[in-house]
């Protein structure tokens with residue numbers, strides 16, 4: 001066959017191995033061994049800086065156009081383009097001209113359609129077209145996004161036909177508000193969806209479909225509310241008036257979804273009129289995150305009990321399940337250990353506790369926490385005030401930490417030596433080393449803290465003050481809401497003593513820690 005040799009040097013490879021001479025020699029050898037007639041050759045050197053020079057490829061193309069060749073020999077298929085898409089496109093181009101490509105080191109013949117690697121290249125070729133079309137559409141959206149335009153208006157908003165201005169669609173907005181309120185009242189996503197469907201309320205999909213000008217407005221399955229419908233509605237920040245664009249980019253060729261980090265999003269505050277106030281929105285997010293973490297589900301679509309998923313038995317680790325007790329005016333909610341409830345007293349003790357008792361404990365704890373936080377923040381205020389006076393003290397402390405680090409590092413060296421001579425106890429030595437290394441890291445952090453103790457104290461104080469503000473806000477309400485509870489409390493552990501008294505351990509979320517144990521006497 002009439003063969004053309006093509007070789008190319010690229011930037012990102014072992015240049016020794018793939019030098020132009022090397023590649024050429026491989027091709028010449030192959031052609032000679034297989035009885036091909038070499039009618040021409042060309043090459044590109046993409047290392048020399050002429051990245052966009054495709055002189056060699058253009059010579060090859062010219063030969064193809066003139067029908068001078070039947071076969072192109074390359075060391076590997078990636079020679080034919082600077083990236084795989086380009087190679088795939090070129091292979092396709094050659095095929096259309098009845099020129100086959102043989103990849104010498106990969107052993108691929110482009111007439112053999114079943115070759116895996118070739119199929120891979122063809123896949124890329126197909127994706128390239130998909131991607132090209134996709135990109136055109138997406139770049140259109142991107143331009144709009146940059147200007148902060150909304151492509152799809154979510155339920156609750158509509159556009160003024162004359163001015164194009166985004167307005168609140170009051171009827172739909174009321175549905176949105178109701179969903180938020182129901183959720184904060186403790187309803188689960190599923191039961192909200194079911195309730196909406198039961199009442200025949202049109203779903204967000206219905207609204208967006210209608211706006212898109214579709215004729216299909218009948219209530220088909222697509223337009224029913226689902227758990228995800230409710231969740232999307234509850235997490236869409238637009239309802240606070242803030243438009244967040246460019247949340248995700250789709251990389252078409254790999255078909256993966258990449259989340260753009262927060263700071264790469266375009267945020268437009270007060271972009272549209274708010275339907276939900278910011279505080280409500282934040283609370284809903286806190287509840288969603290907490291439920292996700294604690295995997296709370298309603299069994300029969302009813303109200304989620306306030307402590308469901310938060311409260312556990314300290315003895316057996318089971319959850320405490322809520323039960324409605326009493327009748328008429330004396331109805332109350334009681335939580336009991338699920339092991340005891342399901343399998344009886346030989347498995348665990350009841351751990352019976354009323355919801356009202358838990359509420360009392362939590363609210364008492366919050367007052368206690370508030371006092372502590374305020375006291376703590378005053379402590380830091382004093383530190384900031386006396387910073388210059390006390391500076392020598394911090395410097396002394398830093399000196400102490402430094403000598404401790406020196407001592408620990410010495411010990412680590414010794415242990416390392418021991419470990420070498422006593423291989424049988426490697427694990428033990430590793431543990432000893434890890435312990436000391438952890439302490440060193442801790443001390444280094446402390447040194448850093450002490451060096452900038454005034455800054456640190458200022459920041460800590462204002463942090464504590466804002467936490468205190470949140471707590472004060474919550475405590476002015478007559479009853480702690482479920483949302484507040486889930487924002488504040490990470491978990492509740494109930495321990496039953498032999499004398500049937502209970503110990504309740506409350507673990508608060510990050511900013512509201514530390515946790516504390518309160519003892520109460522059960523059986524009323």
Ligand SMILES: [Zn+2]
Pocket residue numbers: 313314315316317318337338339340348349351
């Ligand atoms: Zn238990």
